[in-house]
Amino acid sequence: MDHVLQLVYLLAAVSFMVGLKMLSRPDTARRGNAIAAIGMTLAIFATIFLFRGQDGSHLGNLPYIFIALVVGSAIGYLMAKRVQMTAMPQMVSFFNGMGGACAAMISLIEYGHLSHAAESGDTVLFQTKIPIILAGLVIGAVSFSGSMVAYGKLEGKLKDLSVRGQQFVNMSFLLGILLLSVLFALGSLEGVWFYLILGLSLVYGLLFVFPIGGADMPVVISLLNSFTGVAAACGGFLYDNYVMLIGGILVGSAGTILTVAMCKAMNRSLTNVLVGNFGGGGANVTGSAGVEGTTKEISLPDAAVLMKYAKKVVIVPGYGLAVAQAQHVCHEIETLLEDEGVEVKYAIHPVAGRMPGHMNVLLAESNVSYDKLVEMEDINPEFKSTDVVLVVGANDVVNPAAKTDPSSPIFGMPILDVEDSRNIIVLKRSMKAGYAGIENALFYEPQTFMLFGDAKDSLTRLVAEIKSN
């Protein structure tokens, strides 16, 4: 292989590691992303111009390669630039699916090459490469179809769906795919079975994600992200290409850790998320022992006064904030209150919204400084000294049933202890349950007041109210 190409690959691999490291600190994150992007660009162009096949020939079809690159870049760039901040999670899922599909297609084409080679007698190569090709095919295909379902669910185009015995069906599919793959790799099966394995993997991806509730989508996207990483690493194995191997495995391992961290934040195991029926499975989700009592509404002027004369206000954002695009007006309230001398903080639950960090991204968009965004463990002791908690479109993450009701599906999930504070104002569209589909006893607490309506609308009117008196 070309020496310069090797060097570029080395640089690219280092840029991925440095990039990931820098991405994990707020002040260097953007540069980290740029560094990884530069490394990737170098690796791509070096491959196009310097790569030599086993017979020493350069790559052909260059015009077509460039057309493909331009087409992909244009579509990817436009999609990424146009997407709403609220739709970021599904966008990540979509791009992840594209990577998975790419890995599966590489396997598909390489299989075609290999079967040609095998027909002309080169069976050794065939046997060495077939397990890796199969791994790339299966993992890439599952990642692709799974990501597309996650995308569709978050876009609201697909509903949760599960049938009785779904886990059994899923398990049979998985075992079936594994068994067929092993038999295929050993040479007991051939030809059309390859495509059958591809088909089964695609269907498995669908079955795998469909029954998982929307609230667990972050975990699923993160998991599928690491799947695609592993699929990419299979490509590295196939071509003896270290940069693909390193990039893929880095993402595979980092993605897995991130997935586990997310599950931990919900106090559940990964198995429980994948097999469980949170927010949409077959079991009875309304499990809670029934919430009784009445809720109180609060008028706008009262809410405004309560907040304006508070010492400390904590805002708890949730998915409702994202849906209503209320992040800007939320920041406006924050500055208004601060001008009045009120201490304002945001309490960020790790799984608020549809993705970890979803709230941070949204609020950062409206220029909320990130030292105001306080994580759950740090803010929880502070609720006792908080005068007003403003819950904006969050529900399950402030549901005390997670602490008190063992029959609740979210029992055991750490929540924000907002009920410790003196007053709670809940902005909510209706009394409908949150994503997990369960009642929230918080709304019936004596210190809780409801303010019904679209979050953006209510906040805008609150701003006007605070300004006017």
Added chain:
Amino acid sequence: MGILEFIHQHIEMIYLIILMIFVGIELISHVPSVLHTPLMSGANAIHGVVIIGAIIVMGQAEGALALILGFIAVVLGTLNVVGGFVVTDRMLEMFKKKK
């Protein structure tokens, strides 16, 4: 071909895989949750490195079918890379310190 043979042939890569697993864990273990989404998105863009495989496949393609499939693979991979990095950048451009 036995498993031992397979390991023997790929021993360097297997070492590398194990090392990279630990590097990946180490890199991501001290991330504030503020950065979880951008980090996931950045990692998503990095696995777009699979495009290199697609380019190799397409550059060696003979016959229309392989070329068309390769073309699609390169387009999909580019989507992953470009879309991934641009989305991540858009998320991060919002992380500004207050004034």
